[in-house]
Amino acid sequence: MKQSFTAHFQLLFLRFVVFMVAVEMGRRYFPHCSEVLDKFMEDDLPDLFYLEKGTLDEQRIKRTRFIELKKDVQRAFSKDKAEHQRSALSSSSSSSSLKGGINYKARKL
Secondary structure (H helix, E strand, O other), X not given: OHHHHHHHHHHHHXXXXXXXXXXXXHHXXXXXXXXXXXXXXXHOOOOXXXXXXOOHHHHHHHXXXXXXXXXXXXXXXXXXXXXXXXHHHHHHHXXXXXXHHHHHHHHHO
């Protein structure tokens, strides 16, 4: 029984570590999305049943806010994606110009 508990705990801890690495990679590659989601978590999400609690009007307002959040995340994702494409293009153009320079020097010699 003790061995089973230890193995289960190690498995859960490993999953936790993998999850944390995934979150950190997401923060690095999608900083705008992370910012929008962090703000939502701090401001609008007091508990797990956020959309289900409250009067019908409150639930409608929360659903509207959730739809706004979805749009904000989509815009942030587009912004992150565009920045990554720009940086990929600039790095590929600088590496291609470097390759051209190396080829030019090699031919000159």
